[in-house]
Amino acid sequence: MPTRALQRKLEILHTANLGQIPGLVHGFSTRVGGFSRAYGGGALNLGFTKDDSRAAVERNRAAFLCKLLSDGDDSNPSADALSWENRPVKRKWPLITLRQIHSDIIHLVEAPPESPLVGDGIITSTPGLLLAVQTADCLAIILADPRRRAIGIFHAGWRGTVKRIIEKGVGLMRLLFGTQPRNLEAAIGPGIHECCYEVGAEVREKFESQFAYAPKLFREVKESDPVREKYPLLFLTARAPGHGELPKKIFLDLLEANRQQLLAVGVLAKNIEASPLCTSCRTDWLFSYRGEKGAVGRMMGVVGLRAV
Numbered sequence: 001m002p003t004r005a006l007q008r009k010l011e012i013l014h015t016a017n018l019g020q021i022p023g024l025v026h027g028f029s030t031r032v033g034g035f036s037r038a039y040g041g042g043a044l045n046l047g048f049t050k051d052d053s054r055a056a057v058e059r060n061r062a063a064f065l066c067k068l069l070s071d072g073d074d075s076n077p078s079a080d081a082l083s084w085e086n087r088p089v090k091r092k093w094p095l096i097t098l099r100q101i102h103s104d105i106i107h108l109v110e111a112p113p114e115s116p117l118v119g120d121g122i123i124t125s126t127p128g129l130l131l132a133v134q135t136a137d138c139l140a141i142i143l144a145d146p147r148r149r150a151i152g153i154f155h156a157g158w159r160g161t162v163k164r165i166i167e168k169g170v171g172l173m174r175l176l177f178g179t180q181p182r183n184l185e186a187a188i189g190p191g192i193h194e195c196c197y198e199v200g201a202e203v204r205e206k207f208e209s210q211f212a213y214a215p216k217l218f219r220e221v222k223e224s225d226p227v228r229e230k231y232p233l234l235f236l237t238a239r240a241p242g243h244g245e246l247p248k249k250i251f252l253d254l255l256e257a258n259r260q261q262l263l264a265v266g267v268l269a270k271n272i273e274a275s276p277l278c279t280s281c282r283t284d285w286l287f288s289y290r291g292e293k294g295a296v297g298r299m300m301g302v303v304g305l306r307a308v
Helices: 053-070 080-088 158-164 167-176 202-210 226-230 252-262
Strands: 024-029 032-036 105-109 120-125 130-137 139-143 150-158 185-188 218-222 250-251 272-274 300-306
Touching: 024 053, 024 139, 024 218, 032 080, 032 150, 053 300, 080 105, 120 130, 120 167, 130 139, 139 167, 139 252, 150 158, 150 167, 150 300, 158 167, 158 202, 158 252, 167 252, 185 252, 252 272, 252 300
Parallel strands: 105 120, 185 272
Antiparallel strands: 024 300, 120 150, 130 300, 139 150, 139 185, 218 250
């Protein structure tokens, strides 16, 4: 028995707004309560990464999905990933995933696809399917239309965000399902926040070319150098004003960028719920590509509809 996997309980994060929709299954995974040894032991890695074994990932996925579909049965307070894995599920739900490419490509699915999907968004109105995206700093964003019984999930890093993937997702749901944006509920999962998401000037330029509100998505922090501050004469240059300037760090608020897109297409502010968790700050609980310098597992955001 892999005792290290039992050290921390498998937990799934939910949002209150989606939790109030009858027949909706949703959740965001964390990094704890699994069987992978590649990322510190007992890790719930849900992505087929080069560092982890396929068997461990499949076991993690089985435990995660079993807990997700268990109707919130937490009658056993000591339940962990192992007991969830062995707990029976009435029937299997196909898990629909993507080969994510930081795009604005969105797929409509009505049945499990015959070949792997490539893109960064999935929408459906078909019950019994679980739609999923993987993250390790980027945002997983779930949209749910309780009136039309339609759902979507989207992977939004800065590239997908600047391509307006969540705006396009709302538009596609309106086109295909008759969704009215004011009826949508949106949930934004854990991701890297403004406190930690340093980007280059070229990223800011791309946003500024697309969005009038871009300036409020970025903040600048002047780098400090204790030696320079103590001995400024050592850093005199021939150029005015006489001292070489240290570069400024630029930070992007990715969460706010996507919230603004949702508001712009008519989603009500009260219907948008976002996780306060920063992946880079909470590497004890979440995977962070930046925070762990690329040697990292993957979390999942998942949504599905139960048959009525």
